Amino acid sequence: MNNYIATYYNADKLAKAWSVIQADFLRETGVTLYITLMATLFAILIGLPLGVLLVTGDQKGIHPLPKPLMTFLNGLINLLRSAPFIILIVVLMPITRAIVGRAVGNTAVIVPLIIAAFPFVARLVEGSLREVNPNIIEMSMSMGASTWQTVTHVMLPESVPSLITSFTTAVTTILGYTAMSGAVGGGGLGNLAITQGQQRYNQAVLLAALIVLVILVQVFQSVGTWLAKKADKRIKE
Amino acid sequence: MIELRNLSKSFTTAGGPVDALKHVSLTIRDGDIYGIIGMSGAGKSTLVRCINMLERPTEGSVIWDGKDLGALSKKEIQQVRHQITMIFQSFNLLMQRTCLENIMLPLKLIHMPRAQAKARALELLETVGLPDKANAYPAQLSGGQQQRVAIARALATDPKVLLCDEATSALDPKTTHAILELIREINRKLGITVIVITHQMSVVQEICNRVAILENGSVVEEGEVSQVFSYPKAAATKALVYPDVAKGMEPDDGENDQTLRVVFQGNDASKKPMIASMAIDCHIAATILSATTRTLNGKAYGNMLLRIPGGPDELARAIKYLSAEPNVVVQVDAEYSPESGRMEAQHE
Ligand SMILES: Nc1ncnc2c1ncn2[C@@H]1O[C@H](COP(=O)(O)OP(=O)(O)O)[C@@H](O)[C@H]1O
Ligand SMILES: [Mg+2]
Numbered sequence: 147m148n149n150y151i152a153t154y155y156n157a158d159k160l161a162k163a164w165s166v167i168q169a170d171f172l173r174e175t176g177v178t179l180y181i182t183l184m185a186t187l188f189a190i191l192i193g194l195p196l197g198v199l200l201v202t203g204d205q206k207g208i209h210p211l212p213k214p215l216m217t218f219l220n221g222l223i224n225l226l227r228s229a230p231f232i233i234l235i236v237v238l239m240p241i242t243r244a245i246v247g248r249a250v251g252n253t254a255v256i257v258p259l260i261i262a263a264f265p266f267v268a269r270l271v272e273g274s275l276r277e278v279n280p281n282i283i284e285m286s287m288s289m290g291a292s293t294w295q296t297v298t299h300v301m302l303p304e305s306v307p308s309l310i311t312s313f314t315t316a317v318t319t320i321l322g323y324t325a326m327s328g329a330v331g332g333g334g335l336g337n338l339a340i341t342q343g344q345q346r347y348n349q350a351v352l353l354a355a356l357i358v359l360v361i362l363v364q365v366f367q368s369v370g371t372w373l374a375k376k377a378d379k380r381i382k383e
Numbered sequence: 384m385i386e387l388r389n390l391s392k393s394f395t396t397a398g399g400p401v402d403a404l405k406h407v408s409l410t411i412r413d414g415d416i417y418g419i420i421g422m423s424g425a426g427k428s429t430l431v432r433c434i435n436m437l438e439r440p441t442e443g444s445v446i447w448d449g450k451d452l453g454a455l456s457k458k459e460i461q462q463v464r465h466q467i468t469m470i471f472q473s474f475n476l477l478m479q480r481t482c483l484e485n486i487m488l489p490l491k492l493i494h495m496p497r498a499q500a501k502a503r504a505l506e507l508l509e510t511v512g513l514p515d516k517a518n519a520y521p522a523q524l525s526g527g528q529q530q531r532v533a534i535a536r537a538l539a540t541d542p543k544v545l546l547c548d549e550a551t552s553a554l555d556p557k558t559t560h561a562i563l564e565l566i567r568e569i570n571r572k573l574g575i576t577v578i579v580i581t582h583q584m585s586v587v588q589e590i591c592n593r594v595a596i597l598e599n600g601s602v603v604e605e606g607e608v609s610q611v612f613s614y615p616k617a618a619a620t621k622a623l624v625y626p627d628v629a630k631g632m633e634p635d636d637g638e639n640d641q642t643l644r645v646v647f648q649g650n651d652a653s654k655k656p657m658i659a660s661m662a663i664d665c666h667i668a669a670t671i672l673s674a675t676t677r678t679l680n681g682k683a684y685g686n687m688l689l690r691i692p693g694g695p696d697e698l699a700r701a702i703k704y705l706s707a708e709p710n711v712v713v714q715v716d717a718e719y720s721p722e723s724g725r726m727e728a729q730h731e
Contacts, residue, residue: 285475289489290464379520380478
């Protein structure tokens with residue numbers, strides 16, 4: 147133990163670490179936030195309608211879709227969710243290049259992140275929407291609402307607190323994934339931790355990056371929980 | 384007028400087909416408060432859901448306003464549902480929306496301008512007696528208040544028919560009474576036809592003018608409420624009208640004791656101490672085994688099950704004495720004294 151501290155946290159290392167932190171941390175935190183928030187935004191833009199489709203298009207849903215289509219959608223989601231992220235990054239390189247013009251860098255890593263995250267978001271949204279009281283959906287149909295109106299006027303508004311919780315889970319998970327951005331030349335705190343800590347034996351930087359990441363997750367989670375609670379009108383005041 | 388013609392509905396389930404409705408034919412006239420009563424699982428909800436095509440009948444048709452609802456397109460059905468609205472046992476309010484927004488929901492669906500919808504919703508809150516709850520959320524309201532909001536919402540699109548599926552079953556008796564009053568008022572003032580689904584006799588007695596008794600998916604009896612409840616014919620009706628007897632509380636007859644049923648058919652009989660005066664006048668000390676009397680449209684209806692001690696002689700005198708009252712019908716309860724079953728002449 148003493149040996150470990152002497153090796154990794156001696157005055158020299160700490161001084162080096164401090165200079166790295168001073169020079170890079172603010173920027174890299176910004177990069178992490180940029181990648182995380184962009185990926186989350188697009189994952190929700192794709193995952194939300196897909197989640198709605200999974201619920202309404204179900205054979206027992208309010209607008210059953212052809213069974214082969216639903217089987218395909220479910221299969222695709224399961225496939226993407228089971229593919230390891232690092233492999234997705236590599237496999238998706240040509241697509242990334244086609245979309246953002248290049249396959250490496252901070253913006254390039256957003257594409258595989260979206261592809262990895264939207265099926266996850268779709269499942270979370272599906273879960274949130276399935277929680278909506280079926281009696282309320284029946285009420286909506288009984289007053290002559292179309293499928294679209296039932297989704298927009300009833301299902302989504304009723305599940306707002308649950309959706310906020312789902313999106314909070316999504317954003318914290320995606321934040322964790324950003325650590326792998328270095329694989330395609332992206333930056334961020336996770337990448338800094340890996341390059342400094344593992345490759346340059348700068349354990350103090352790794353630890354500091356870890357602490358900031360943990361704080362970021364805590365902040366996202368706290369804000370999400372607070373928002374979800376505030377949005378929920380079922381709680382009597 | 385709503386006409387159900389030979390309506391059947393079967394569900395395919397893992398355990399085989401379930402015939403929830405079997406050849407139901409009913410006519411509900413405009414302005415009726417029509418009760419459909421039956422035990423749990425009798426098919427009441429399925430029936431009411433067939434009326435607005437939430438459930439497609441397997442067979443038969445629903446005719447409303449000259450239209451065969453089963454033949455309409457999805458769009459047309461949605462139009463019809465603005466005219467035939469529904470309230471539920473569990474109120475089914477949007478929990479994340481205020482009362483005002485809940486009432487505005489059906490108006491948003493028909494694209495009414497927001498300001499106009501809001502004015503209409505406020506007006507409806509007034510109608511249902513909750514003018515100060517516009518900005519309250521359903522979770523802040525009692526059950527009775529939530530049902531009032533649901534009623535306001537159901538009235539928003541100026542419907543012609545209101546379907547109530549066990550609308551008071553989750554409420555205590557006092558609140559039930561208040562909600563039924565409101566429904567009656569809506570029926571009278573707005574001329575809305577009401578279909579009331581319930582498993583409670585008291586609900587039908589309180590507001591319905593006509594009733595159908597549903598058992599195992601079939602209508603076993605149908606007619607004017609006073610008529611059906613005064614002379615229940617089907618076993619299912621008897622079980623509803625005489626719940627105590629159905630529960631096995633029939634008398635343990637003495638050797639010669641007889642059971643009599645006294646039916647009040649819209650008189651003030653309940654005000655007169657008939658049993659006491661019979662004891663004085665005829666020296667017959669009858670025991671009241673069960674009694675259910677209710678006031679319907681200002682008149683007393685109901686029945687009383689009496690045990691008459693003694694033999695056939697006492698029984699005959701009791702029948703004579705009680706039958707002399709206006710609007711009282713005496714029946715020897717055939718079911719519980721089989722040997723005198725043929726005596727069941729109904730004295731008027
Ligand atoms: N969607 C359904 N699928 C299968 N069986 C159903 C369905 N809806 C109702 N049933 C069956 O139909 C019968 C009547 O049900 P319901 O109309 O809900 O009765 P009630 O409202 O009188 O209690 C019951 O046996 C019930 O199990
Ligand atoms: Mg029911």
